[in-house]
Structures are given as structure tokens and as C-alpha cells.
Amino acid sequence: NRISVVGLGYIGLPTAAVIASRRCEVIGLDVSPKVVDTINRGDIHIVEPDLDMIVHAAVKEGYLRATLNPEPADAFLIAVPTPFKAEDGKEHVPDLKYIESAAKAIAPVLEKGNLVILESTSPVGATERMAEWLAEARPDLVFPQTGGKASDIRIAHCPERVLPGHVIRELVSNDRVIGGMTPKCSDAAAELYSLFVEGECVKTTARTAEMAKLTENSFRDVNIAFANELSLICDRLEIDVWELIELANRHPRVNILKPGPGVGGHCIAVDPWFIVSETPEQARLIRTAREVNDGKPQWVIEKVKSALGDFLVKNPGRTASDVSVAVFGLAFKPDIDDLRESPSLAIAEQLHKELPQPLLLVEPNIQEVPGSLEGCSLVTAEAAIDKADICVILVSHKQFRGLDYSAIAPGCVIDVVASGRA
Numbered sequence: 001n002r003i004s005v006v007g008l009g010y011i012g013l014p015t016a017a018v019i020a021s022r023r024c025e026v027i028g029l030d031v032s033p034k035v036v037d038t039i040n041r042g043d044i045h046i047v048e049p050d051l052d053m054i055v056h057a058a059v060k061e062g063y064l065r066a067t068l069n070p071e072p073a074d075a076f077l078i079a080v081p082t083p084f085k086a087e088d089g090k091e092h093v094p095d096l097k098y099i100e101s102a103a104k105a106i107a108p109v110l111e112k113g114n115l116v117i118l119e120s121t122s123p124v125g126a127t128e129r130m131a132e133w134l135a136e137a138r139p140d141l142v143f144p145q146t147g148g149k150a151s152d153i154r155i156a157h158c159p160e161r162v163l164p165g166h167v168i169r170e171l172v173s174n175d176r177v178i179g180g181m182t183p184k185c186s187d188a189a190a191e192l193y194s195l196f197v198e199g200e201c202v203k204t205t206a207r208t209a210e211m212a213k214l215t216e217n218s219f220r221d222v223n224i225a226f227a228n229e230l231s232l233i234c235d236r237l238e239i240d241v242w243e244l245i246e247l248a249n250r251h252p253r254v255n256i257l258k259p260g261p262g263v264g265g266h267c268i269a270v271d272p273w274f275i276v277s278e279t280p281e282q283a284r285l286i287r288t289a290r291e292v293n294d295g296k297p298q299w300v301i302e303k304v305k306s307a308l309g310d311f312l313v314k315n316p317g318r319t320a321s322d323v324s325v326a327v328f329g330l331a332f333k334p335d336i337d338d339l340r341e342s343p344s345l346a347i348a349e350q351l352h353k354e355l356p357q358p359l360l361l362v363e364p365n366i367q368e369v370p371g372s373l374e375g376c377s378l379v380t381a382e383a384a385i386d387k388a389d390i391c392v393i394l395v396s397h398k399q400f401r402g403l404d405y406s407a408i409a410p411g412c413v414i415d416v417v418a419s420g421r422a
């Protein structure tokens with residue numbers, strides 16, 4: 001069994017490494033020479049616990065190698081990004097260009113009997129679209145969409161569902177949705193996943209599998225939006241939202257998530273739009289949830305500015321240019337170092353633009369000040385509390401529990417995530 005994993009990013013590389021650790025020959029295909037060289041040295045270019053060891057061992061033992069050039073294989077697993085783009089006056093249209101180029105890259109090396117699996121989170125219909133791109137490039141082969149005839153190539157959508165930070169464990173233990181274009185395609189894909197998945201492989205159609213993945217992340221987005229909306233309501237009504245949620249969650253059928261600075265990461269803030277852009281009339285709740293979550297960073301910025309205003313009123317000798325603001329947490333969620341698509345980073349960037357005094361940054365998971373916050377300084381939590389007039393806590397990193405803010409004036413600690421309670 002020779003398996004080609006196309007796209008060696010946050011999903012492709014761990015998947016390639018886990019399959020290789022089952023002693024299968026895995027060829028990783030990527031467009032970046034730097035990524036290919038790094039992996040072939042046995043190193044990794046992304047941060048994920050335990051991944052380095054597994055890649056290192058797989059490369060050393062000869063089960064995993066990376067390349068820039070497509071090679072024949074029994075199965076192709078496509079794990080490339082699916083961002084959105086603006087088009088025809090619509091802001092959030094799914095962009096399938098990476099799937100298209102992956103399909104066009106592997107088409108020339110496809111052989112009768114091959115299996116092609118799309119793992120990238122995709123709008124409904126993307127797997128069929130991918131199958132068309134493949135068929136256009138290879139008129140000599142029969143694809144599943146060609147009704148009636150037994151197909152030469154099997155095609156399925158099997159969305160990844162792993163949680164960043166727990167990828168290796170979840171890749172193996174999570175159940176998998178296997179969406180074949182035909183039942184035979186599902187059977188072939190399920191057989192491949194049985195190589196390394198210990199969870200159940202549940203078969204369905206490609207379209208249902210696409211929608212299932214979008215539904216999972218939209219469900220979470222809508223639930224986080226509910227918590228975020230409650231935080232705005234409680235702020236208006238002068239009620240502690242954290243106490244409120246704790247009380248409501250004592251009901252046996254209520255389980256409210258946590259409010260925060262907004263929703264970050266590469267999935268939950270993106271995937272719901274794939275539903276909204278296809279069915280805008282029906283997906284009203286899903287769209288509103290996105291808007292509520294996307295609005296939260298601005299709300300936090302207004303809170304900081306109003307605390308700053310109050311501080312200046314109470315301290316007539318001070319001016320805005322000598323008030324020091326400390327931001328606790330830049331990552332997109334607790335206890336990771338990933339700043340991409342982080343609402344906390346966006347808040348810090350906006351504050352940095354608007355406030356005269358450079359920010360004090362507390363982010364125990366990074367070593368360097370991000371380029372967009374040049375001029376700000378990275379300090380310890382204790383140093384920040386010592387120097388700052390206003391503290392804004394945006395992520396409940398474990399290091400932030402139990403910090404003593406008693407040196408900060410009343411009303412000048414804006415704890416968006418109730419870091420003390422976490």
C-alpha cells in the first residue's frame with residue numbers, strides 16, 4: 001500500500017506521519033520546497049505536541065518522504081486549505097483553488113484502481129467538483145460520476161475533525177465520517193482509514209459528509225455566539241456573566257459555553273460561511289452567530305478605551321500618552337502558541353494602532369514580539385502588573401490563573417475570559 005498525502009500542513013503532515021507509523025509507505029506532496037526539505041530532514045514546520053517525534057521516526061525508518069513532484073500511489077489523500085474569497089458582491093465565497101490545483105497535480109499520475117480522498121473542509125458539492133476536475137484531465141479513466149459504468153477511480157470525502165493541540169490522539173481515536181461518491185467508494189475509503197483509525201468509520205454520501213463537517217463547526221460557533229451574546233447582555237444589566245452561566249449550567253439540560261474575545265482559529269470562524277454562502281435565505285441563525293462572534297473584538301476594544309477614559313478622569317495629572325496598557329494572551333485559545341486568526345492578536349493590534357503608549361504583552365507561549373506589534377514589549381505577567389495601569393486578559397492560559405491584580409486600580413482590570421475562574 002502506497003499512500004500519497006497532498007498538502008503537508010496542520011492536517012496532512014500529522015495524517016501522513018500517523019499512517020507511516022503503521023509501516024505503510026507514505027509520500028507527502030507539497031508545493032513548498034522549504035516544507036519538503038524540512039520534512040525530509042526529519043523535522044517539522046508546524047507546532048503540534050508529539051508530531052516531531054513521529055515524523056522524525058517515520059522519515060528515519062524510510063516510511064515517509066516528501067516531494068514536490070506527484071508520484072503514482074494506490075491512494076491519494078488531499079488535505080489542502082479551503083479559504084474564502086470575495087466574489088460578485090459576496091464577501092465569503094469558498095475558494096476551491098487549492099483543491100483544483102491538487103486535483104490537477106495528481107491527475108497525470110492516477111491509475112486504474114486508485115482511491116482519491118478529499119479531507120479538506122469543503123462546501124457541499126466540492127467533492128463532485130474535484131471529481132470533475134480529475135475527469136477533465138483524464139478522459140481515459142472512468143470516474144464515479146459517470147453513471148452506470150464501474151469506475152476506475154474511487155472518490156470520497158472524509159473530513160478531518162481533529163482538535164489542534166490533540167491532533168495525534170484524535171486522528172486515531174475519533175470516529176470518521178466516510179462520504180463516498182458511491183457505496184463502493186465508501187467501502188474503499190473505510191478500508192484505508194481502518195489502517196490507523198480506532199474510532200468507528202461511519203459511511204454516508206459525499207454531500208452529507210461535507211455538510212456534517214460544516215455542521216459540527218457551525219454548531220460550536222452558534223453555541224459560542226450564545227455565550228458571547230450573553231456577555232454583552234449581562235454587561236448592560238450589570239450581572240456577572242460567569243456566575244450566571246455557572247448557575248444556568250446546573251440545569252441538567254443546559255450547557256452554555258464560555259464567552260471570550262471572539263472566535264479564532266482556521267475552522268470555526270470560516271466553515272459556517274460555507275453554509276451561509278450556499279443557502280443565505282435559510283442560514284439566518286448561522287450567519288448571525290458569525291456576526292456576533294466577529295463583533296466581539298470591537299466590543300473588547302471599546303471596553304478598554306472606556307476604562308482608559310475613566311482612568312484619566314480619576315487621575316487628572318495623567319495623559320493618555322503615559323497610561324500603560326498590558327494585554328494578557330495573544331493566542332487564539334488557551335495553552336497554545338498559535339496566533340493565526342486570533343481575535344486576541346487582532347485586539348492587541350488595534351489597541352497598538354490607537355493608543356499612544358506601546359503595549360506590554362504577556363504571552364508565555366511565544367518568545368518574540370509579533371511583527372504587527374513592533375515596538376511593544378514582551379514581559380512576564382508579574383512585570384506587567386507592576387508597570388501597567390490597565391490590564392486586559394484575553395486568553396485563559398494556565399499561567400494566568402491565580403495572578404494577583406490588587407495593585408491595579410478598580411475598574412482597570414478587564415478580564416474577558418474570567419481567567420481566575422478557569
Ligand code: SAJ
Binds near residue numbers: 164260262263264267
Ligand atoms: N471558544 C470560545 N468559547 C468556548 C470554546 C471556544 O470562545 O467555550 C473559542 C476559542 O477560544 C477559539 C475558538 O473558539 O478562539 C475555536 O476553538 P475550539 O477549541 O472550539 O476549536 P478549534 O478551532 O481549535 O477546532 C475546531 C474543532 N471543532 C469542534 O470542536 C466542533 C475541531 O474538532 C475541528 O477539527 C477543527 O475545528 C477543524 O479543523 O475544523
